[in-house]
Amino acid sequence: MANLFNTRKGCKMNKKLLSLLLVLALSFGLLTGCQNKNEVAKTDNNTKVETTTEESTGTHKVVDHAGHEVELPNNIERIVIDQVPIMSTYMAYHKGEAPHIVGYAGSLKAAVSKSILKDIAPELLDAETTVEGQSDLNVEEIIKLKPDVIFYNAKNADRYEALSKTGIPLIGFATVGGETPADPINRNNEWLRLLEDVFNEKGKMDDYVKAGEEIVSEVEERIAKVPEDKRPTSMILWKYNQGVPIVAGTGSFGGFWQQRIGTKNVAAEEKGYPQVNAEQIYSWNPEVLFLDGPGLLDITTDDVYNNSVEGIDFSNLDAVKNKRVFNTRLGMWNWFTPNPDAPLVYAWMAKSTYPEEFKEYDLNAKIKEYYSKWYNYDLSEDELKEMFNI
Numbered sequence: 001m002a003n004l005f006n007t008r009k010g011c012k013m014n015k016k017l018l019s020l021l022l023v024l025a026l027s028f029g030l031l032t033g034c035q036n037k038n039e040v041a042k043t044d045n046n047t048k049v050e051t052t053t054e055e056s057t058g059t060h061k062v063v064d065h066a067g068h069e070v071e072l073p074n075n076i077e078r079i080v081i082d083q084v085p086i087m088s089t090y091m092a093y094h095k096g097e098a099p100h101i102v103g104y105a106g107s108l109k110a111a112v113s114k115s116i117l118k119d120i121a122p123e124l125l126d127a128e129t130t131v132e133g134q135s136d137l138n139v140e141e142i143i144k145l146k147p148d149v150i151f152y153n154a155k156n157a158d159r160y161e162a163l164s165k166t167g168i169p170l171i172g173f174a175t176v177g178g179e180t181p182a183d184p185i186n187r188n189n190e191w192l193r194l195l196e197d198v199f200n201e202k203g204k205m206d207d208y209v210k211a212g213e214e215i216v217s218e219v220e221e222r223i224a225k226v227p228e229d230k231r232p233t234s235m236i237l238w239k240y241n242q243g244v245p246i247v248a249g250t251g252s253f254g255g256f257w258q259q260r261i262g263t264k265n266v267a268a269e270e271k272g273y274p275q276v277n278a279e280q281i282y283s284w285n286p287e288v289l290f291l292d293g294p295g296l297l298d299i300t301t302d303d304v305y306n307n308s309v310e311g312i313d314f315s316n317l318d319a320v321k322n323k324r325v326f327n328t329r330l331g332m333w334n335w336f337t338p339n340p341d342a343p344l345v346y347a348w349m350a351k352s353t354y355p356e357e358f359k360e361y362d363l364n365a366k367i368k369e370y371y372s373k374w375y376n377y378d379l380s381e382d383e384l385k386e387m388f389n390i
Contacts, residue, residue: 062197065179065190066154066172073148073169074200078102080130080147082137083159084173087112088332089191091121092340093205096376103128103145105136115333116387120377137162149198154178171198175338176252176272183256185216185346187338208374215343215366219350222357223262232287232324232353234263236336238273239296243311245281246273254292254336261349263288278312288353289319291327293334301327326352328387332375344370 059071081087081104091098098121106129112118118125130141137159142150143166152159154172163170173191176182180190189212192205236254239246248254249270258265266284267274291299304314304325314320328348333339335348344367351358364384371377379387 060200062171062194064154064170064172065174065194066160067179068170068172070169070171072171072198076100076148076199078145078147079149079151080104080142080145081108081151082130082142082163083153083156084151084175085111085333085337086151086173086191087124088115088117088339088341089188090195091117091124092208092332092374093192093195095374096120098124101127102147103130103142105130111333116377116379116383117332119383120332120375139163139166142166143168181256182251182253183260184253184336184338185212185260185342187253188340188342191338211370211374212343215370216346218361219343219347222361223350223354226262226354226357231262231264233266233284234258234261234288234290234353235266235281235284235286235319236290236292237297237299238292238336240299240309240312244275245278245312246275247281248336249274253338254290257290257336257345257349260346261353263353281312282316285316285318287318287322287324289314289317289325290336290349290352291325292336293328296334296336297327299327301325324352340374341370 058074060074062070062072064070077100079100080102081090083105085108087098087101087104087108090101098117101124104127109125109127109129112124128141128145130138130145139162142163147168149169149171150163150166151171151173152163154174155177160170160172171194173194174180174187178187180186189205189209192209196202196204236248236258237245238248238252238254247267247270248258248265249267249272250265252272254273255265255268266286267276270276289304291297291301291304299309303309304320305323307313307315314325319325326349328335328345332341335341335345339345344363347358347361347363347366351361351363367384368379371379
């Protein structure tokens with residue numbers, strides 16, 4: 001009887017012990033679960049990012065290029081882009097994809113449809129058209145899309161006033177006229193850094209920016225070997241509206257491109273993008289002529305060489321006589337504005353301007369490698385020829 005009693009008592013004690021162990025195990029599991037919500041995760045580029053449930057549902061503050069401090073949700077899923085042409089930079093930020101964009105101007109969509117973006121990030125063509133032109137504004141259509149944030153041109157104060165009435169957070173991206181000079185390479189990097197702030201991913205684009213800086217350094221080293229007296233005069237024809245040429249002067253994106261490649265911009269005494277007449281261009285007589293690409297200018301190298309541009313005769317320019325007229329088609333975006341191809345633009349302009357110094361520089365290989373690594377897209381030879389007319 002005593003043994004039986006002791007056995008039953010032992011069983012009872014064992015049950016209590018098991019119950020205690022079970023409670024402890026569950027408690028430990030709950031604690032572990034809580035810790036897992038704060039565990040260190042790894043991103044695709046092996047950057048460590050601490051994630052928490054609170055972070056995914058909370059907010060963070062960002063100072064945009066207009067100087068406004070903006071509170072944004074940590075979990076951004078719907079974005080409207082108004083005016084500012086950052087689609088290609090946005091795609092580069094997401095390494096070949098363009099998630100979360102639910103609407104933007106139809107004129108920008110038309111540019112996307114002509115660029116390689118339509119093949120790399122076709123989801124851009126699925127976004128709604130909020131308005132037809134960049135200068136238009138339809139606040140009601142934007143509100144219907146229920147965006148978490150709106151990206152806009154930071155220098156457009158009127159736009160800010162109209163959009164701020166929606167109560168939707170606004171992030172301004174600088175174009176020309178920002179606090180920093182409108183150097184297209186630097187501006188694109190500023191856009192990338194602001195996107196890091198928007199998505200709360202500090203340092204995400206470090207490797208990308210570094211890769212671009214390496215290309216820039218390679219090009220700068222070659223240009224530095226060209227004596228000052230061997231550097232040509234140049235001009236960028238930015239637009240040609242109803243027979244009126246518009247060129248790139250000082251302080252414009254095109255002005256900075258010419259400054260970068262070390263040529264003497266014939267329109268340097270003009271500010272921004274001035275309208276000029278044909279006689280002025282004849283007087284300047286640039287030795288190198290760059291033509292802006294589709295979306296801004298429809299004139300091509302062949303048009304100039306064939307002298308088929310209505311209202312202006314290019315045939316007597318030194319650039320035409322010596323076959324030194326260059327134009328691009330759309331790559332990721334118009335190449336003479338800020339865009340993620342900016343280091344490649346620099347290399348292309350320099351190679352076009354100084355063929356001897358760059359004769360061993362394989363630009364085609366550089367472009368294909370860049371697109372494959374940073375956009376996850378393998379360019380064909382036909383695409384390369386169509387895009388860059390190299």
